[in-house]
Amino acid sequence: xxxxxxxKYKIIFYKQNGEISDIKELTKDNLESINGMMTRCTLExxxxxxxxxxxxxxxxxNSYDGKVHDNIFLWTWDNLDEENHKLIGDEKNKYxxxxxxxxxxxxxxxxSILYSNPRWGGKLTNKFSIK
Numbered sequence: 095x096x097x098x099x100x101x102k103y104k105i106i107f108y109k110q111n112g113e114i115s116d117i118k119e120l121t122k123d124n125l126e127s128i129n130g131m132m133t134r135c136t137l138e139x140x141x142x143x144x145x146x147x148x149x150x151x152x153x154x155x156n157s158y159d160g161k162v163h164d165n166i167f168l169w170t171w172d173n174l175d176e177e178n179h180k181l182i183g184d185e186k187n188k189y190x191x192x193x194x195x196x197x198x199x200x201x202x203x204x205x206s207i208l209y210s211n212p213r214w215g216g217k218l219t220n221k222f223s224i225k
Contacts, residue, residue: 105204110216112224115208120201122162125149132210133168134222135196136203143196144222145170146211167193170220179218 103120105128118124126149133147145168151158172190173183181188207224210216 103202105206108205108207108224110207110209110225120204122198125162125166125198125204128166128204128206130211130213131206131208132216132219132222133204133206135166135168135201136205137196137200138202139200143168143194145194145220147206148193162198164199165195165197167195169193171218174218174220176219176221181218 105118105120105124106114107116107118107127109115118127125147128147129149131147133145135143137143148167148169149162150160151163151165151167169191171181172192173181173188175182205222207216207222212218
């Protein structure tokens with residue numbers, strides 16, 4: 095993360111109700127804490143990428159070492175009925191996911207929703223939505 099100017103780039107953690115819970119400096123160490131959360135990354139070109147955060151690249155088991163490197167992944171469900179918050183399709187394809195690689199050096203802001211992963215009781219969605 096060569097471009098980081100101390101304190102300029104942030105990770106913002108939201109509660110489910112939209113209140114800000116915490117703000118941390120955007121560092122590789124702090125990116126570890128977004129694992130599994132619904133996350134929105136704003137990039138230098140002002141585009142946004144949204145998905146569940148995988149800063150450790152667990153989707154790539156061949157290179158997994160439990161560390162954050164030069165990129166993170168954001169993943170979404172391929173077969174999600176957003177209206178009913180349920181996965182659809184046959185058992186072979188129902189759980190398919192798309193992983194989008196995000197270069198950390200291109201990120202200017204990270205926003206994550208605490209307890210937003212369905213395994214924590216959050217609703218099943220591919221959207222970054224706070225009340």
